[in-house]
Structure formats: structure tokens, C-alpha cells
Amino acid sequence: METIKVGIIGCGSITRFRHAPEYYANPYVEEIVFYDRNLERSQALAKEFNGCVAETVDELLKDPSIVAISDCSSNETHHIITSKALLSGKHVLCEKPLAVSVEKAERMVEAQRKSGKKLMVDHNQRFTKAHQKARELIASKELGEVLTFKTSFGHQGPEHWGVNKSNSTWFFKKERSHSGVAGDLGIHKIDLIHYLLDDEVVDAHAFTGALDKVDENGEPIEVCDNVVSALRTKKGRIGTASFSWTYYGEEDNSTTIYCQKGIIKIYHHPEDQLIVETKDGEVVRYQLEPIQTNDNQTSTGVIDAFVESIIQDKEPLVSGADALSSLRVIEKILGE
Template sequence: MGKLKVGVIGCGSIAQHRHLPEYAMNQNVQIIAVCDVVEERAQEVAEKYGAKVYTNYEELLQSGEVDAVSVCTPNYLHAPISIIALNAGVHVLCEKPIATSKEEAQAMIESAEKNGKKLMIAHNQRFVPSHQKARQLIENGELGKIYSFRTAFGHGGPEGWSVEGKEGWFFQKEKAFIGAMGDLGVHKTDLLRYLLGEEFVEVGAFIETSAKDFANVDDNAICVLKTESGIIGTLAASWSYVSKEDNSTIIYGEKAILRLEEDPTYSLVVQYATGESVNYKLGKIQSNENGGQVNSHIVEQFVESVVQEKEPPVNGEEGMKSLEVILAALRSNETKQITRV
């Protein structure tokens, strides 16, 4: 089979720093087309990758020129564009969160099934080496019974790295639907579901806009989560960590504590109940700080699932389950009650 012909819809920061460079690095891929409503932006990116320019995504999808696309648009367009793509017989790699509602997510999943096409959601936290190692340790029973966890994802906010700064869609509720919870929180619910191997059943949340007076979406959220077996913990998502970003997770079990991406040198530290501790140096997590040049493995996994005709590791169902936890958190914040997922 020839190379996979790929298009990228939306040429903002995530496309420029992750999707396009990772497609370009992939031997199985040819970047055919890019699309953005801002023509100059599309033009600039297209020149770099020798791609054709579109300003209308429907034209790109109906062109028959691409086998697969990345959807790197504001959140409110994830579902509409993905569905049109899947119905046009094009495989889809969609940025997170999958969509803005459960109904939209289900419609995307149905379109993928109906058309026999791949749908993958770009939850890259699963592919961070320390997170993969932690999952292995948990699966192998190294921690024994798991009691609790805490996880955080915070930085100074997207205005620092998004192509449009403060004017960007991230801060506009009608385009983004949610703020830090959709940008960062959903990554962490996905990670915890992956690490713990369980679904969340209940959520309580406080969700505020405290740092960004120009935004009408949340920039600080704290959630309390409970899994089906009764593991409880907290999740913080924030755009108000003004110095160093935090992307850490700690898991407390009966035999050991796992500290993930917390120590600057060791991406995984295992502290056993016996008092001994083991440090793993497993390569850095992707962050906006190191220029984002660490391979997120998302594109590689997506391309592999298309080429080898296998189920993507983060399919639509997984994306929807991770979104549902966030939707429950929003309901909890509104009703001031613990909410079932």
C-alpha cells in the first residue's frame, strides 16, 4: 500500500507543534492538505510541508484527496467536522475533548462504525513512558489494593502558547464550551481511567473563573472523584499556575506509593511500604516548556491503527467516557451536589 494521505484541519498551535511535525516524521504518511479559516495561517503552514491550502473543510473532505485527517479546531467543531469526515470515508484523529456533549460523542462513534473508519481521540497522557510503566506496575499488583490518588494539570494558560493569545477560542464559551476542565482536566480523567483500569462513578466539583477576567470559561477547577471499587481522589485543572507547570499524579496503594512526573529528575518514583524506593528515569513528559518537541506518540498510534487496520488505543468510546466525567463535574458544580457519572 502507498503512503497514507493526510490532511490537517485547523492550523493553530496543536497542529503546528504536534500533529504536523509528527506526521512529517512518519514514514507511512504524506501530508497532502491543510485547512484553516485564516488563509494566511494555512498558507504559511502549507509552504512548510508542501501541502495544498483549503479554507473550507467540507471542500477538503469532499476532494477525495485524503485518507485521514486530524481535527485540530475549537471544541465546538470537533463533532460536526469529524462526522462529515467519517461520512466521507475519511479516518479521523480528533483533538480532545472528543466533543461538547455525550450526544455529539455518540454521533461520532456511530459515524465511525457505520462507515468502517477509525476514530481516535488525542489523549496523549496514556503514552507518556512513566504513565505506561505505572499502569504495568498497577496491573501486576505491585501496589496491592489502591486506596487513593491526587492528580493535577496546570500552567499559566493557553494565551501563552495559543496562536491567537487572549483573543483565542480557548476563552470563549461558545467555541470552547469549557476552559481548563476541557483543556487539561479531561486529559487527567483519561489518564486516571487508564492507570486505575476502572471507571469513575461519582464526582463532586468546584469550578471557577478566578484568574482570567477576559474569559467566560473556567480557569480553576478542583474535583473529587470516586471509582466503581471505591478508590477516591482529587483532580485539579488550572490555568493559573503562573510559574512552573504541574502535570503530576500520585497514587496511594497498600504496598507502595507511585509518584508520577513530580520529581524533576525521575519521571516515576515508587516508594514501597518497606521504606525502600525505586527511581525511574523514563524520558520527559511533553510540555509547552521544552518547545513541545517530545513525540506524543498520538500520530504514530493513529497511523498504525489505520495502516494495520486495528482498533485505535483511544477510540471514540474511550474519549466519550473521559468526557462524561467532566460533564458530571460541571453538573456537580451547578447543582452543588455529588453527581453520578
């Protein structure tokens, strides 16, 4: 059985709770090499996951035994690290958003084309059983055509999840996060709508605001903590999307799809992750799996899919082009 050695760049929460454990559990991965600007962080994860440490990014990228990397750096360096890794002959799984601007993301997609390596982006909502089932139902046209939709993604904010659990989190910094909640949570839902509907959002009008979050100095943050938007797709569907870092209660990750003959409700109910209500009053409930939340870490399936695309030499399930089309929508939402 072929096995591969992988590297991870950036050792924050996303690496600790998702990338590292999922690579570690994957039978095709023989070893993980960790890099972080903060050496103590990479050493701690290497110890926890039986890996080793690279002292520089270059050391990791020049190691011919490393086949693939996860780019878990903060948003503003994705275009640099991912492009460099691709051109160094590595396959790359990049965290979302792909980049801080469409222009920088286009350079990454170009680097992927030039390198011939795989570029996958961590839009993990495509991998949940409820979303996959909903896509099947929509494609089958059992409920007719999709007319409208609404989706939301909100929780208490990244300061409750980030590695340092404080308001000094890089997510709140304009020069590092760039797009605030839009690029953190919103882009997941845009990608999901594209995936569920096999369609693309082409027009967006939105209100954005920094309504409640403050930084470590008690000042309002420089990026948005809330977005409410109205969207229109290429095929003429219209819908709404809300993203928030100020849902101070249970996380909301729900989507509703309104079709000609009924409604599909996703992640509205804790036990019935998918509920179909037909026009004539029939209700079908699907119990598939609980959604992964920041408080309930389950395997996302992203790492397994990425590794499989390398071992079996097939197209990744979320390509650079997919991620680029979602980023275009985020730029529209932010009015950039």
C-alpha cells in the same frame, strides 16, 4: 511500503507544534493537506511542511486521495467536522475534548460505527513512558490494590500557548471552548486515571471558578480557569483532581497513586519521572523521559499510533468510546 495522504482541519498551535511536524516525520505519510478559515495560516503551514492547501472543508473531504484527517478545529465544531469526515470515508484523529457535550459526542461515536472508519482521540497522556510503566506496575499488583489517587494538571493558561498569544483566545469563550480548563486540561487527567487504573470515574463533586483570567476587554472569562474535584471510581477507589490555568510558575502534570503496599509518584521529579516508595522504605527511581510541556515540544507518539492503526488496520489506542467516558466525567464535574 504503503503510504497515505492526510488532511488537517484547523491550523492553530496544536497543528503547528504537534500534528503537522509529527505527520511530516512519519515515514508512512506522503503529503499533508491543510485547511483553515484563515487562508494565510494554512498557506504558511503548507509551506513549512511541504504540503498543500484546501480552500474549503468540503474540498478536503471530497478528495478521494486523502485517507485520514486530524480535526484540530475548536471544540464547538468537532461533532460537525469529525462526523462529516467519518461519513465521507476518512479515518479521523480528533483533538480533545471529543465534543462540547456527551450528546454531541454520542453522535460522533455513532457516525464512526456507521462509517466503519477509525476514530481516535488525542488523549496523549497514555503515550508517555512513565504513564505506561505506572499502568504496568498497577496491573501487576506488586503494590497491592490501588486505594486512592491525586492528580493535577496546570499551567499559566492558553493565552501563553494559543496561536495569537492573547486574552482574545477562543479557549476563554463559552460558545467555543464550552468547558474552560476542565475540557482543556482536566479531560486529559480523567482519561489518564481511567487508563492507569483500568477503571472508570462514576461520581464527581467539584468546585469550579473563573478566579483570575480576564478576556480582551478586561472582563472575567465566561468559563472556569480552576477546578478542584473529588472523584469515586466504579471499583471504589477515591481521589482528587485539580486543573488550573493559573499556575504561574512551573507546569504541574503530576499524579500520585496510593496502593496497599506503597506509593507511585509520576512526574513529581524532573529527572526521575516515576518513583515508587514501598511501605517498608524501599525507593525505586525510574528515569524514562521528560514530559512534554508547552515549552518543551517533543513527539507525543499520538500521530504515529494513529497512522499505525490505519496501516495495520487495528483498533486505535484511544477510541471514541474511551473519550466519551471521560467527557461524561467532565459533565459531572461541571454539574451539567
